[in-house]
Amino acid sequence: MSGKSIPNRILLPEDQTPRQWYNLRADMPEQPEPLLNPTTRQPLREEELYPIFCKELAHQELDGETRYIDIPDAILDYYKTYRPSPLHRAYRLEEALGTPARIYFKFEGNNTSGSHKLNSAIAQAYYAKAEGLAGLTTETGAGQWGTALSMACAHFNLPLTVYMVKGSYQQKPYRRSIIQTFGAQIIPSPSDTTNAGRAILAQIPDTTGSLGCAISEAVEKAVTSEGHRYVLGSVLNQVLLHQSIIGLESKSALALYDEYPDIIIGCAGGGSNLGGLIAPFMQDKLTGKANPRIIAVEPASCPSLTRGKYAYDFCDTGKVTPLAKMYTLGCQFIPSANHAGGLRYHAMSPILSKLYHDGYMEAVAYEQSNVFEAATFFSKTEGILPAPESSHAIRSAIDEALLCKASGEAKTILFGLTGTGYFDMAAYEQFLSGTMTDHVPTDAELETFFAE
Amino acid sequence: MSGKSIPNRILLPEDQTPRQWYNLRADMPEQPEPLLNPTTRQPLREEELYPIFCKELAHQELDGETRYIDIPDAILDYYKTYRPSPLHRAYRLEEALGTPARIYFKFEGNNTSGSHKLNSAIAQAYYAKAEGLAGLTTETGAGQWGTALSMACAHFNLPLTVYMVKGSYQQKPYRRSIIQTFGAQIIPSPSDTTNAGRAILAQIPDTTGSLGCAISEAVEKAVTSEGHRYVLGSVLNQVLLHQSIIGLESKSALALYDEYPDIIIGCAGGGSNLGGLIAPFMQDKLTGKANPRIIAVEPASCPSLTRGKYAYDFCDTGKVTPLAKMYTLGCQFIPSANHAGGLRYHAMSPILSKLYHDGYMEAVAYEQSNVFEAATFFSKTEGILPAPESSHAIRSAIDEALLCKASGEAKTILFGLTGTGYFDMAAYEQFLSGTMTDHVPTDAELETFFAE
Numbered sequence: 001m002s003g004k005s006i007p008n009r010i011l012l013p014e015d016q017t018p019r020q021w022y023n024l025r026a027d028m029p030e031q032p033e034p035l036l037n038p039t040t041r042q043p044l045r046e047e048e049l050y051p052i053f054c055k056e057l058a059h060q061e062l063d064g065e066t067r068y069i070d071i072p073d074a075i076l077d078y079y080k081t082y083r084p085s086p087l088h089r090a091y092r093l094e095e096a097l098g099t100p101a102r103i104y105f106k107f108e109g110n111n112t113s114g115s116h117k118l119n120s121a122i123a124q125a126y127y128a129k130a131e132g133l134a135g136l137t138t139e140t141g142a143g144q145w146g147t148a149l150s151m152a153c154a155h156f157n158l159p160l161t162v163y164m165v166k167g168s169y170q171q172k173p174y175r176r177s178i179i180q181t182f183g184a185q186i187i188p189s190p191s192d193t194t195n196a197g198r199a200i201l202a203q204i205p206d207t208t209g210s211l212g213c214a215i216s217e218a219v220e221k222a223v224t225s226e227g228h229r230y231v232l233g234s235v236l237n238q239v240l241l242h243q244s245i246i247g248l249e250s251k252s253a254l255a256l257y258d259e260y261p262d263i264i265i266g267c268a269g270g271g272s273n274l275g276g277l278i279a280p281f282m283q284d285k286l287t288g289k290a291n292p293r294i295i296a297v298e299p300a301s302c303p304s305l306t307r308g309k310y311a312y313d314f315c316d317t318g319k320v321t322p323l324a325k326m327y328t329l330g331c332q333f334i335p336s337a338n339h340a341g342g343l344r345y346h347a348m349s350p351i352l353s354k355l356y357h358d359g360y361m362e363a364v365a366y367e368q369s370n371v372f373e374a375a376t377f378f379s380k381t382e383g384i385l386p387a388p389e390s391s392h393a394i395r396s397a398i399d400e401a402l403l404c405k406a407s408g409e410a411k412t413i414l415f416g417l418t419g420t421g422y423f424d425m426a427a428y429e430q431f432l433s434g435t436m437t438d439h440v441p442t443d444a445e446l447e448t449f450f451a452e
Numbered sequence: 453m454s455g456k457s458i459p460n461r462i463l464l465p466e467d468q469t470p471r472q473w474y475n476l477r478a479d480m481p482e483q484p485e486p487l488l489n490p491t492t493r494q495p496l497r498e499e500e501l502y503p504i505f506c507k508e509l510a511h512q513e514l515d516g517e518t519r520y521i522d523i524p525d526a527i528l529d530y531y532k533t534y535r536p537s538p539l540h541r542a543y544r545l546e547e548a549l550g551t552p553a554r555i556y557f558k559f560e561g562n563n564t565s566g567s568h569k570l571n572s573a574i575a576q577a578y579y580a581k582a583e584g585l586a587g588l589t590t591e592t593g594a595g596q597w598g599t600a601l602s603m604a605c606a607h608f609n610l611p612l613t614v615y616m617v618k619g620s621y622q623q624k625p626y627r628r629s630i631i632q633t634f635g636a637q638i639i640p641s642p643s644d645t646t647n648a649g650r651a652i653l654a655q656i657p658d659t660t661g662s663l664g665c666a667i668s669e670a671v672e673k674a675v676t677s678e679g680h681r682y683v684l685g686s687v688l689n690q691v692l693l694h695q696s697i698i699g700l701e702s703k704s705a706l707a708l709y710d711e712y713p714d715i716i717i718g719c720a721g722g723g724s725n726l727g728g729l730i731a732p733f734m735q736d737k738l739t740g741k742a743n744p745r746i747i748a749v750e751p752a753s754c755p756s757l758t759r760g761k762y763a764y765d766f767c768d769t770g771k772v773t774p775l776a777k778m779y780t781l782g783c784q785f786i787p788s789a790n791h792a793g794g795l796r797y798h799a800m801s802p803i804l805s806k807l808y809h810d811g812y813m814e815a816v817a818y819e820q821s822n823v824f825e826a827a828t829f830f831s832k833t834e835g836i837l838p839a840p841e842s843s844h845a846i847r848s849a850i851d852e853a854l855l856c857k858a859s860g861e862a863k864t865i866l867f868g869l870t871g872t873g874y875f876d877m878a879a880y881e882q883f884l885s886g887t888m889t890d891h892v893p894t895d896a897e898l899e900t901f902f903a904e
Binding site: 009173 | 459460529534564566606831846877881886
C-alpha cells in the first residue's frame with residue numbers, strides 16, 4: 001500500500017456511515033461488575049434508575065447483551081449535520097518527526113460544539129424529549145459537555161440546567177456565555193440550590209468545587225424536580241455506546257485504504273472518547289480477529305488507571321449516586337489547582353476499568369507541560385489547535401512514532417483528537433510564557449483520598 | 453422540487469470541487485478604476501507592486517483579463533484538509549421563522565482557523581514561499597486573518613510578523629495566544645517598530661489603534677525588511693480571486709439539487725467573503741444568464757457602502773499605500789469604540805465598489821444589537837455560534853425570509869456564514885446582559901473624516 005495515495009483527510013462516504021451503535025459489552029468475555037444501590041448494596045435493577053435517567057437510557061445503561069442498537073432517525077439526521085467526522089492522515093507530523101510510522105487521527109473537534117461530546121449529548125437529549133420530559137440537569141467541568149448538551153437541548157427545545165464547577169465558571173467566563181447563548185441555565189457549583197451544595201459550602205465556604213460535587217448537585221436537582229432527569233457526558237455505559245460511532249467510522253474509513261491500526265491511542269478522563277474510539281477494534285481483540293495495542297492516556301495529576309484502585313466507589317462526591325466498580329482515586333479526589341485541562345474525574349468508566357483490569361489495554365500518564373509541548377508542536381505541523389485533553393493522546397502518539405523512528409518500524413497509529421482548544425488559551429498562554437507547572441500527587445496524598 | 457429531499461448539509465463530492473479560481477474582473481463590462489501610485493498619481497505598473505507583494509500576487513492583483521486561474525497543487529492539497537466546506541440547508545431556522553423561503557448558508561467556519569480567511573491565507577503564503585521569501589508581515593483586527601495566516605505560514609515554515617490593532621490585542625488576549633501558538637510574532641499597533649507607528653504614538657499616545665494604522669506599519673515593515681513582503685486578508689483583487697472558491701463550491705452544491713438562489717447575502721467589511729461568495733452568481737448576472745439579488749450587509753457603525761463616498765483614497769491611515777477608488781469613509785475613519793465585531797475597515801474592495809456603483813448590488817447596514825439578536829436566534833436554531841461579522845448576513849437573511857413569510861413567496865436565499873464566534877464571547881456576554889450599545893455616526897461626524 002502506497003502511503004502517498006492516501007489523502008490527508010478521509011471522509012467516509014455517506015452510504016457507508018454507521019446506522020447502529022456498537023455495544024462493546026456484548027463481546028466482553030466477562031461483564032463489568034454491576035452497579036450497586038448505594039443503600040442496599042445490591043445490584044441495581046433498571047427501574048431503580050428511572051428516577052435518575054429516562055427509561056430508554058436506563059435500559060441502555062444495563063443492557064450488556066444487545067450487540068448493535070439502531071440509531072434513531074432523528075439522531076441520524078442530526079449526525080448528518082457534522083458527521084462523518086474526518087479521519088486525517090498526519091503527513092506533516094510524520095515528516096516533522098521523521099518517523100516511518102503512519103499516523104492517523106480521528107478529528108471530533110470540527111462540529112460547532114468543538115468536541116466529541118455532541119455524539120452522546122444529542123442522543124441523550126433525544127431520548128429525554130421522546131419520553132416527554134420537562135427538562136434535564138447535568139454538570140460540566142472544562143465545559144465541553146455543557147456546550148454540547150446545551151446545543152442538543154436547544155435542538156429539541158428542552159430546558160437544561162448546568163452545574164458548572166465553580167473554578168471553571170470563574171476561569172472560563174466564555175464557556176459560561178456560550179452555554180447561556182444556547183439557552184441553558186448555568187449555576188456555579190457548589191451552590192445553595194441543593195442540599196449537597198449547601199453541605200459542601202458549609203464545610204469549605206471558599207471551595208472552587210469539583211466534578212464529583214457538581215454531579216451530586218445535578219443528580220439531586222433532577223430527582224427533586226418534576227419531570228426532570230439527569231444526564232452525564234462520560235463514565236456511563238450508555239455514553240460509551242453512543243460514542244462507538246467514533247470508532248466505527250474510523251475503522252471503516254481506514255478500511256477504505258486497507259489500513260488497520262497497530263496502536264490505538266485515546267485520552268481518558270471518564271472514558272467517553274476512549275471507549276468510543278476503541279470499541280470496534282476492541283471487539284476484534286476480544287474475538288481474536290486482531291490484536292492491536294490499545295493505550296489510554298491520562299494526566300499524571302489525575303491518574304485513575306495508572307495509580308487508582310479497582311474497587312467499588314461512588315460516582316460523585318456527595319455519595320448520592322449508585323456505586324460502580326472502577327479504577328478510582330476515591331470520590332473525594334480533586335486534581336491539584338494547577339491542572340489546566342479536563343480529564344479530572346476521580347474514576348474511570350466501569351467498562352474500561354474492567355478491560356484494563358483484564359489486560360486488554362495499557363495506560364500511561366503524562367505531566368501537563370509535556371502534553372502542551374506536544375500540543376504546540378502539533379498545532380504548528382497539522383494546523384489544528386487541540387484541546388488539552390486531546391493533547392494527551394497526541395503526546396503518546398508522538399512518543400510511539402518516535403519509538404518507530406528508533407526501531408525503523410512503519411507501524412500504523414490511530415489516535416483520537418477529541419476537540420479543539422479555543423477555550424483553553426489561558427493554559428496555552430501559561431505554557432508559552434513558561435509559567436505552567438506540573439503536579440504529580442504523592443502516594444501519601446493519594447492515600448488520604450482512598451482512606452475516606 | 454421537494455424541499456425535504458435536500459439534506460441539511462450538502463458536501464460537494466471531491467471530484468466536483470473547483471480546481472480553478474474565478475476572476476470576476478474578466479466578466480465586468482467596466483473594470484474597476486486602476487490603483488494609483490501615491491506619489492505620481494499615475495496608474496500602478498505591476499513592477500511597482502513588487503516591493504510590497506510577491507510577484508505572482510502582484511500579477512494577480514492587476515490581472516483583469518484571465519477568467520480562470522489554476523489553483524496550484526500544493527494549495528489544492530491544503531484545501532482538501534478542510535474543503536469543500538459544507539453548504540447547509542437551514543431547515544430549523546426556516547421552521548422557527550415560519551417562512552416559505554428556502555434558506556441555505558455556506559459555512560466557512562468549520563476549518564480550524566474558524567473563518568473563510570484561510571482560503572486566501574494559504575494561497576498568499578504559498579506564493580511567498582514559492583518565490584523564496586524570507587518572511588511576511590500583515591495586520592489583524594478582530595484576529596481571524598491573523599489566525600488563518602499564522603496557520604498558513606506555519607504550514608510553509610514561513611516567518612510571520614502580525615501587527616494587531618492595540619485595542620484588539622488588549623481585549624482579545626486569546627486571539628493573541630493562538631496566533632503565537634502557531635508560531636507568529638505579534639506586535640500591538642501602533643508600535644515603536646515603524647515610523648508610521650511612532651508618528652501616531654507621538655500624536656495620540658494612548659490610542660487603541662486602527663486597522664488602517666496597522667496596515668501602515670505592516671507595509672513599512674515589509675518594504676524595509678530584507679526578503680519580506682506584505683499580505684492582506686481583504687479588499688485586494690487577489691483576495692477576492694482566492695475567495696471565489698466559496699461561491700464556486702456553493703453554486704455547484706446548489707446545482708446538485710437544482711437550486712439557484714434568488715437572493716445572495718454576504719457580510720462586508722473589506723469585501724473578502726462577499727466578493728468570493730457572489731463571484732459566480734455575479735458572473736451570471738453580468739453575462740445575462742440569471743438575475744439574482746445580491747446584498748452586501750455592513751455595520752451601521754462602519755457604513756462604507758451605504759454612507760461612504762466613491763472616490764480615490766488610501767488603503768491605510770499612514771497614507772503609504774497605493775490609492776484605490778473605493779467607497780470610503782476616509783482613511784482616518786475609526787469605528788466607535790463600542791463596535792464589537794470586525795467589518796471595521798474604512799473602505800470597500802474596489803471591485804465590489806465598482807459593481808455597487810454600477811447598480812449590480814444592494815447594500816444595507818444594521819446596528820450591532822440587532823445583529824446579535826439574530827446571532828443568538830441562529831445559535832439556538834442551527835446550533836452554530838456565528839462570528840459577529842457573519843451575523844450581519846444572518847440578520848439580513850432572516851429579514852428577507854420574513855418578507856417571504858409576509859408575501860407567501862418561497863424564495864431561495866443563500867448567505868455566507870463566514871466564521872465562528874468563539875473568540876467573541878465578550879460581545880455575546882454584553883448582548884446577553886443587556887449592556888450592548890449601538891453607535892451610528894452622524895453626517896457631521898462622517899464629514900470630519902472626509903475632510904481630512
